Amino acid sequence: MKNKFKLRKDSIISIIASILIVVIFNLLFYDKMPAELPTHWNFQGQADDYSSKFHAMVVIQGFLVLMNAFLCFMLDSDPKNKKQFNLVMTISKLSMPAIMLLIYIITVMAGFGREVKVSTILPIFIGLLFIAIGNYLPKIKRNYTMGIKLPWTLNSDENWRRTHRLGGICFVIIGLCIILSVFLKSEIVFLVPLFLGAIIPAVYSYYLYTKGI
Template identity: 65%
Template sequence: MKNKFRFRKESIISIIASILIFIFFNLLFYNKMPDSLPTHWNFNSEVDSYGTRFEAMIGIHIFLIAMNIFLCFMLDNDPKNKKQNNFVITISKFSIPTIMFIIYLITVLSGFGIDVKATNIITPFVGLLFIAIGNYMPKIKRNYTVGIKLPWTLNSDENWRRTHRVGGYSFIFAGILFLIMTFFRYEFLILIPFIICMLIPMIYSFYLYRKGV
């Protein structure tokens, strides 16, 4: 039986949303922006990299649109996701349009000379995203594109289930740390939530594998 190429409804909405965001911000603000715009901020909300107006308003976002199309394609054509309609997959599909909107908002405000504390916007968003993902992570069924994809989780449904239950708690805890970090300005702290999300599920999954799970 031939497998059909497909995009689900929410994927089409996500792709259209990212394109509309791109068109909206460029029609309204492109010609009003200065020739040089900030493209990167450090953890102290200080601009440490600038780019041309074309790079900041068009180049970066064309790349994000392409990434969004690729992500939706991978999610919708994963054989393990045919019968899976999980909230985490939906979050994944709408994450890039949301990121595009936030980046455009920060860039445009900076272009108008408004002092924007980028980390005060991005860090809480990442924290809430981690909490949402962590809350629904235990409900993800084994697949090839979404979740904690390790050799041991992909090898066993039970290992996958247990690891994602622990991973859910890890993501929620990491998300809370991100929210707390909004009030601090120490760059090394950003590593702590990522270490929690990566190491704890990985170690636990390998531990289960060694026990034969």
């Protein structure tokens, strides 16, 4: 029997939301934007790269719409996600529209000549995202599209469960450190936990594998 693919309701909402964000922001602000807009900021929050407003307002966001549709397709077509915790799936699918909305707000404010504290806004947003993911990471069941996908976690439900329990703690700590870096104005506080948070669960997963888990 052939497997029939069908987008879930939250996927349809996510894709429509991402398209509406592009349409609404361009209808409201495209003609009011200058010819060039900032598209990249350094750690000090200073714009260090610019693009045409068409590239900033249409091309980049259009690419994110396609990425969002692809993400939803991958999540819904994964056979191991049929019994996945629904809130985890919903958070995953709504993260891209949230990112798009934030990017548009920053871009439009910069276009109007407003002071945009990117070095504050983005780390806080990213930190909160890590904390949210960390809280629900232990609830993710073994699958091919979400979570800490390593040869050892994919090989064992118990390895997956233990690794994601530790990974959830690491993600929450990363999120808190990223937010803390805003106030300490330290790149080290931002980057070091990010690096360690990626390495520690992977090493722990392999350790469990060597123990037969």
